[in-house]
Amino acid sequence: MTGRRERRGSGGRGDEGEDEAGRKRLLLILPTTTYRTEAFVEAALRLDVALTVSSERDSAFSAQEPERLLTLDLARPERALRQAQRFAAATPVHGAFGVDDATALVAAMVNDALGVPTSPVHAVRAAGDKQRQREVLARAGVPVPAFTVHHMEEPVDRVAASTAFPCVLKPLDLAASRGVIRADDPEGFRAAHRRLRRILEAAGRQRTHGAPPRFLVEAYVPGPEFALEGLVRDGALHVLALFDKPDPLEGPFFEETIYVTPSRVPAEQQRALMRAAQDAVRALGLTRGPAHVELRHNRRGPWLIELAARPIGGKCGRVLRFGPGGEISLEELHLAHALDLRHDVPPLAPGAHGVMMLPIPRAGVLREVRGTDRALAVPGIIGVEITMHRGQRVVPLPEEARYLGFVFARAGEPEAVEAALRAAYDELEIVIE
């Protein structure tokens, strides 16, 4: 008989709260709009943990499976925390994990309340707040673009007159480059401001608690952009992958397309990018969990554009496999660390890896995406996933921030990965009416 079994309480579980099979329980917090449901659920099942999936809306099986499915008010983190605490009182939880900015905050609050090691809640909150993040990083000397914060009802001419150009307008309250517009002069600023106003109205962000929505005016930083995927343990940032973004992101809108790792820029430049990301992690006070960092680099060095205390978005994580045979997914790695099931950080699988987020070429109704078989047949392509459905209205950036789908590639060298992604994209025929 094991020690665990001897510790079983009257509820049929051990004092440490494992389930009947002695497994730790993970509270996986997923918004219903995430692309990452399957990847994280399957990762949790591969780790053989007891799993409770939590979303902001009821599952069809919430009533039948109350230990496995939990509804949390994710729009109100404090309320979500109370709901999670009530759940954990009856069904012990060993760790919570959130997959996006909002759920990462709730997960940190839950972990903190349960005494599970986590980044400080204030650090995760600051990381998820575009203004607070920039203030903290700038104060700590992390190189961030100069910025000012305004609200939409300020006289636009006055804001434009006080702005250095080129600049980028960024709504504080929208995600994934939605509403992010470059302006090169006062006239362009006014046009961008008008467009941003329409976007915020369409998104239902006219006013929050009586206050008009706010936006950042950020100095445009020239230079190539990078994405760093990391895992923080004890405050140290372990770089899982550094992606090049070979398509220039110069505006007026900032649509993500191709990510390729390993990076092809000189090693010294890579080290500078990694140091900037580590400095940002330290400045914010993050000590544990995922970190996704967007950076630029130019002759003045690295620039921290954005940091998020969550894993890479979309379905991009699919290309990141770890261990000599690529046997560990990114999601497994994050969840295993969240539950302290592993303490090491295995290296990225050998070779080069890439993903292309398929842009929406124009607004309309998606009728069909032809050529996926031909795209899949391109050497190096390991997957094509169309995530929008036929008949769906599609809207390109900056009004919306969705992708048509994703193409994944793996090859010996980054050049081959990038070429494969471009060749696969050329095979696709996107029919929009």
Added chain:
Amino acid sequence: MPADVDDDTAFEIVEELFNTQINPAVAQHGGKVELIDVQDGVVVLRMMGGCQGCGMANVTLRQGIEASLKRAVPSIQGLKDITDHAAGTNPYFQAGTK
């Protein structure tokens, strides 16, 4: 409930569950799940309506349907979802943010 049953017997039990529990549950979200077969203990199914292409379909499968089926038929080895989710035109939850 039997701990170990052949595929034909499992099919009958699972079919009954689909009729009495699974489909009434997913119908709340405009969905439907069709039982195709049980092969070597693996339940083969297809999702339709609001389940087809739903961003939370995997949660429904793993945390709802599979859990219910394994409780009723412990010898069930797993589920095989043969749905063409990309062809779904009216998913209940639509993935669409980072």
